[in-house]
Amino acid sequence: MKILVVDDEPDVKALFEQRFRREIRNGEFEFSFAFSGEDALDYLEGHASEIVMILSDINMPGMSGIELLKTIRKDHPMAPPIVMMITAYGDTDNYEQAMKFGADDFLTKPVNFVELKQKLQERYEG
Template sequence: MSILVLVVDDEPDVETLFRQQFRRDLRTHRFVMDFASSAPDALARVGDTREDLILILSDINMPGMNGLEMLPKVRAMRPEVPVIMITAYGDADTRRRALEGGASGLLTKPIDFSLLREEIDTRVTAAN
C-alpha cells in the first residue's frame, strides 16, 4: 500500500512547486503526493482513498468552501489523519481558528519546505 500526502490548494502552480520540492521522494515512491483543487474535491478524495493517508496540507483561502470550513468535515471522516493548514496570513486569529477546528499546525506562505520535509519524514517513518 502506498503512503499518501494530500495537498489541497486552488492555485495551479502549487502542484508544480510541491512536485519540484519532493521530486526525489516521489521518483523513488517513498510516498505519493496527490492534489485537490478545491475542498469538495479533497473531501471526495479522502472518502475513497485506498492509500495510507498520513497527512493533509490545505490552503485556507479557497473559493467556495474554504479550508477552515473543510477542516471539521475531514476530521469527522478521518480523525486519525493530521491536517496542517497553509495560509498567507499567519495572524493570531487565523492560527486560533485553525487549531480550534482540529488542525495539527499552521504553515505560512512562503512555505518553509525544510520544516515541511521534517514533518512528512516523521510521518512516513511512523507509517512504515
C-alpha cells in the first residue's frame, strides 16, 4: 500500500520510517512524503494512480489540510479513495470540516502509532 504523508514538520519522515520499519521492509507499506499541501498536489500530478491513502496534517502554512482535501476530492476523483486527516487540535470544527469535505478518518497528534497501524492494517487487508 502506497501512502502519502503530508505534514510541514520535517521530523515526520524519520518518525514514520522508524515506526513502520518492519512493515516497510516487508513491503506492506511504502511511504512518500510531502511537506505542504502544494507539494502534495504536485506529487499527485505524477503519482495519483499509485497512492492508495493520504495522511494529511490539517494545520500547515500555505494550503491547509482541509484545502488540500477539498482540492483532491474536486480535481482528483480518481485519486486516493482514503484520506485521513491529522491535527494537533481535536476540536469539533476541524473534525466537522474534514468530514464535510470527504475525509475518511481523523487522527489527533501526537499520533497514536498503535491505533494508526491497526487502521492501516484493516484498510490494507480489506
